[in-house]
Amino acid sequence: MLELLVVMGILAALTAMATPQVMGYFGKAKTQSAQLQIENINTALEMYYVENGSYPSPSAGLRALVEATPEAPRWNGPYLKNAKTLLDPWGRPYQYTVSEQGEYNVYSLGPTGKGTKKPTSAANAGRSWADNG
Template sequence: MVRRRDNLYAAGFRRGSSGFTMVELLLVLMILGLLAAIVVPKFTGRSEDARITAARTQIANFETALDMFETDNGYYPKSSDGLLDLIEQPNDARNWRGPYLKTGIPDDPWGNAYIYQYPGRYNEKGFDLMSMGPDGRVGGDDDIINWIETRR
């Protein structure tokens, strides 16, 4: 008759041993690292796409507010006053019905100020609005703008 203790020993179990072997731990860490390498870049790209969408939406909100300002006052704010005229009444705005933005003037999703220029250099609508995008510099393909660029 084979004793139970002998069967456990033969199966690889030892009394008092618990936990994982170093090989098992390394294997688990390797699998977790592989999964992280696959999953993390996908979420990182989604986060950047969400920021770009948020910047485009905010520029559209600025456009609406600027158009409302122009309808009430007959002109767009000067570049020197910038978007501040949307939340604080300028001295020369007799029909100002603002504030035209509920929450003040936010920074873009990367923490930079939006750039406003009137009269606009590129936009037929009359003013240029821009976020410098992820790189935080003017120029380049990552800038988010309110005009249509024509490439030659």
């Protein structure tokens, strides 16, 4: 009986030590997945731009990549396979903004749902993954 309690104690200690590590891996995996999804969305936006001469308007949003809109008469999509691609790994829609100069920004609100809109580097400004810590 004592041996069983010792084994259970060791297992409990190992679980307590491993859980934060495993959860950290899941968090990193979701972040990397979001970065890859944003790259795919950026590629789809560029294809949309080539065919339509502009990026989707803020009112049409990223939905214009999967559904035709009246503002894009030369729409030749879908540019993404399905609308599920427009949700980040945390189940929230990716955010999309377009400046008056025609530059866009695609970002996730991240695990907290609050986001920052800050690109991770100046080289990615306007087409970025937002660090949402």
